[in-house]
Amino acid sequence: MPIVSGMHFVYTVQPGDTLFSIARRFGSSVADIESANALYPPFTDPGLIFPGQVLIVTRPGTNQTSQVIAPGDNLYRLAQRYSTTVDLLFGINPQLADPGLIYVNDQLLIPAFVYQVETGDTLNKIASQFGMPLSDVLKANEQRPGFSPDVIYPGYRFLIPLPSSANIVVFSPFPGTQITRGTKLAGFARAFEGAILYKIADANGTTVTNEAPIQASEGGPAFGSYSIPIKFDRNPTAQTGELWVYARSANDGSIIDLVKVRVLF
Template sequence: MPIVNGMHYVYTVQPGDTLYSIALRLGSSVTDIESANALYPPFTDPGLIFPGQLLLVTNPGTTQTNHIVATGDNLYRLAQRYSTTVDLLFGINPQLPDPGLIYVNQRLLVPAFVYQVESGDTLNRIAAWFGLSLSALLQANEQRPGFSPDVIFPGYRLLIPLPSSRNIVVFRPFPGTRISRGTIFSRFARAFEGAILYKIVDAAGTTVTSESPIQASAGGPSFGSYSLPITFNRNPSAQTGELWVYARSAKDGSIVDLVKVRVLF
């Protein structure tokens, strides 16, 4: 499945914007923006954009997705769009002084990645492949030119929410991608003393990686980052499986904040 690398921006078109001015501001090109957002016939006239539309803009930087705050945005609405929580969005953006204070033109890190549609794809198939609901996929791409819940076209780029809970998000590996011993998995968690856990199970029910500790860079109430290589305790007995990242309740030891990432072996 073709995941698009690069620095991605979700940008709301403003009065007076042109594709050239947006490309210049965000380090992209008019051609790339047109292709990623289906800004070409028969969907629209070349270069035709309207205030309020959401464009996906990519440049060659480090792979992550940023939402550029527009008038009317707040963390609650962004959390809905990216199928996450206000707590998590606030926690992974330490530049924010308060969850109720965001400003137009701020660049906020959001838990999402970008997928480029292939011939034969359907939205249902894409959602299933990445382990999310169709409604989450539709919600992430609302207000985008060229986006329809009924028809998608090869070359169009979709925003895909990353797996998250209130206190944990996994940015790598991407859902639906292949892992092996040594694959790095990473990003953010909020937990007591920064202690979280992971395990890997395959589709046949085999525990490929037994419950193992992860130490985040900070403990709750702050969000800390984590990054470590995956280990296998035994070989997978199926081609697919899940990476589980979670914490355990201090009260009864039960699993809390479970995040599941669909993986291939």
């Protein structure tokens, strides 16, 4: 499954930009930007870009996706785009002092990863393999050059929102990827005293990991980071399953803020 490794930037083309200036700014290459965004015939003349187009720009580095703030952007619009909440975006970007104050060219961490289309893919197939609504994929890729809900091309890259709830987001493992004992489970959470939980079940209903604790670096009302190695209490009996990350209500112990991540074994 071709999830693209590296440091990704979601950049809105501004007047005066060229592919060369964008590639130089972010440490990428013109050829990579052209391939990732279908900037080639018959879709467009070589090197032709227009203000307002949203590009994915990738360079080698830690797996992370950042939104480069453009004129008119705000946290509400970004939350809508990536199917998350303003609180979560604000909480995972501690450099922000006020959710209402973001500035052009700021780089904000966003809950998304990048997938590269391969032969035989369709948008429905991509959404299904990551366990998310097609509408979420469509919203995340609005204003992308070369983007069509009907026809997609090998080599084109899509932004895929990460699974999240109002107070929890899972950055690792990526949905639809294989996990084993020791795979890193990581993300951000806002919970009382930073206490959240996880468990894993396979497609046959076998509990692979019993409910187990996770301790975030901070307790609510702040968002804290978390990172632990996944444990297995039993061997999986199927090739697919779900990882659940959640909290429990202090009132009645029920599951709240549930995030489900489709996984492979």
